[in-house]
Amino acid sequence: MPDAADPEILFRTPLKGRGAVTNQTGRFERERRERVIGAWPGDNPFQGSAGDWDKEARPKTEVSVDASRTVIARNQSPDVPFDRSINPYRGCEHGCIYCFARPTHAYLGYSPGLDFETRLLAKPDAAGLLDAALRKPGYRPEVMALGTNTDPYQPIEKERGITREILQVLSEFGHPLSIVTKSALVTRDIDILAPMAARGLASVAISITTLDRDLARIMEPRAATPSRRLDAVHALRSEGVPVHMLAAPIIPAINDGEIEALVEASAEAGARGMGHILLRLPLEIKELFLEWLEEHFPDRAERVYSLIRQTRDGALYRAEWGERMRGTGPYAALIHRRFEVAKKRLGLASKFPPLRTDRFRVPPRKGDQLSLL
Template sequence: MASDRDLSDYPAMQDVVDSERRRGRGARSNRTGRFESQAHEEFDDGWETLGELEAFKTEVFEDTSKSIISHNDSPDVSFDSSINPYRGCEHGCIYCYARPSHCYLGHSAGLDFETKLYAKPNAAVLLERELKRPGYKPETIAIGGNTDPYQPIERERRITRAILEVMATANHPVGIITKSALVARDIDILAPMAAKNLARVAVSITTLDRHVARAMEPRAATPSKRLDTVKRLADAGIPVTVMVAPIIPGLTDHEIEPILEAAREAGARDAGYVLLRLPLEIKDLFREWLREEFPDRADKVISLLRSMHGGRDYTAHFGVRQRGRGPYASQIALRFRLTKKRLGLGEERVPLRTDLFIRPGNGGQQLSLL
């Protein structure tokens, strides 16, 4: 059953979903998105469901976008162009900065984000069409800048693989961002591209503690599997960057050095980090999770984070939103920089090539007159 109430009193509601209904998920609640005029609240009246509400199940819808390459001009993002084969992400990472984007679809940033997924089945066709445009100029495209391109449904959908096949044929440079071991499936495409300096992969490793990872990223690969994936990619000649993202002060920041050391031993060539970000709906979702999973550290984590954002949960300014400012933020930056230097990470980074690009059709040759 459900009831509707005005959103004006909605922020005061504490509607954490029963643990059995959200088993294996990251978010604890499913509050109505910020763009909706009414809030939707489920409750059991004891009649229709005989005392039980249905558990959250993964649903996949088709996204009918007319274009596939997104562009940004953010100075603190390392890429200008990206492709996201999926909206929403079943990994369920509680800290995911993409959660608020689900509200644009009329969904919640909470459990909806990890259970109501959108796939772009025509992504490869749209990409090939973009690359064929006479005025198209190749630049590195990041796959997975918003949600993970190798989340569980990619095993069946294979949309990311189809995109890579188009890029490989066109000799188009690509960077992949993922925390999934499934990326190793596509080594047969990525290794030949890397041999031409056309591909690199960034693997996210937030913690080496399996229990913390299980709570924080419930359906993502375990830390050991991610390190094994780094090794498999590196052994195949594919440049790998390890992203310690996000660093959560008071919870995972003590692992900076061990993560980088393990990454280097596995074959990573570079590393980067992002501080925990709590914009919009994420601030409440993260607090709910933190209070349940780590009640003894909850106050400390939030206090440290706010100390890096001028007493606020989050600062949206470029240059600050991903790194913070102040003594604690400076300490994290220094530790990261010194550890990278000690391990020799980041010394071999070379820009991916764009001069090998072959426009799809006509073998890359353009006819002067038609």
């Protein structure tokens, strides 16, 4: 049995509370940096006391200010049902190894690995920038999506409150919004969401991957437990907020055995409908996921690789429109069929309810002269 004090073993041991195993250099960097444990004095980052190792091996979350002067992101993807979104934060402390937003951290000069979940950027001016954008002449409202890149209710939102400020602006303008999150913190804002939902302006999707708490801690180290997410569905639905569940991602040989159980739990919690997304491995996520898989599930890693390739025409990932979310081939078709059969049996819809855009009104600023008409 390997010695737990061996530096090589410590270096490869996944960090408690973090998803990525390493901090791989981003694709835009000229040089690829790797930590090497050498034989010279001072080369070994694990030399010294246990406290020294603990400080080195457990990076704390750092939050910087994102000074962007625009806040609404636009897209023309045929795979998503919205054309605009807001992300209050860059990076996400939840630490989901499969997060498709990880590669965006490379644009900042950071690693899509541990940096993505420990070096975050917050947008404290987001609400003000949104207010200004919605007041521009010619603006036409469509559903504003929150949580499309990183989770708007990740842990730092509890103290920062940027997402809540954004909701307040959207509510004042009568602007429709949809939220995707895997945090129970969304229930904090029921006082805003429920009145908006009553006007046909708000819906929420709760993302869930497993009902197994231990597996969830491996897949999503700092996200809410599965039971808390189901409780959040019940709380939102009880206040009239339409809620869907999103099983994302489905990973072959890891959580695909829970498909029927996930659908049943979602229906019991009060979800109106449910969707699913097959595991995606674009850019740096591929290597990060493979090393995570070999660390946590070495007994089935080869089987997972094989099944993923069976859903991607022999590759680990294909990015074609219409296929990247669902995959291709018999195995992907079987996953889709199992969801559809379970949802039909339990009366869950596949699509989100339409939201209203005709309630949009630009509210007067403080001190503005009111119109006589």
